[in-house]
Amino acid sequence: MNPNPICCFCYQAIDLDQDGAATELRLGAVDSGRGGEVRQKVYTHSTCLRERVHPSIDLWWEL
Numbered sequence: 138m139n140p141n142p143i144c145c146f147c148y149q150a151i152d153l154d155q156d157g158a159a160t161e162l163r164l165g166a167v168d169s170g171r172g173g174e175v176r177q178k179v180y181t182h183s184t185c186l187r188e189r190v191h192p193s194i195d196l197w198w199e200l
């Protein structure tokens with residue numbers, strides 16, 4: 138992984154020492170018929186992802 142990935146939401150560098158739940162998002166079309174092939178990877182701060190995902194959805198680092 139890039140040592141300083143850029144958050145796809147706020148476009149700030151992610152400090153992996155500070156954000157232990159920084160996340161790699163693997164994007165791919167659900168219906169591509171190719172087994173969920175990853176087409177693109179982006180990165181996000183745990184806080185940025187939490188702000189944008191509905192509160193009813195559990196995120197893995199909170200379980």
Ligand SMILES: [Zn+2]
Nearest residue numbers: 144147182185
């Ligand atoms: Zn961010």
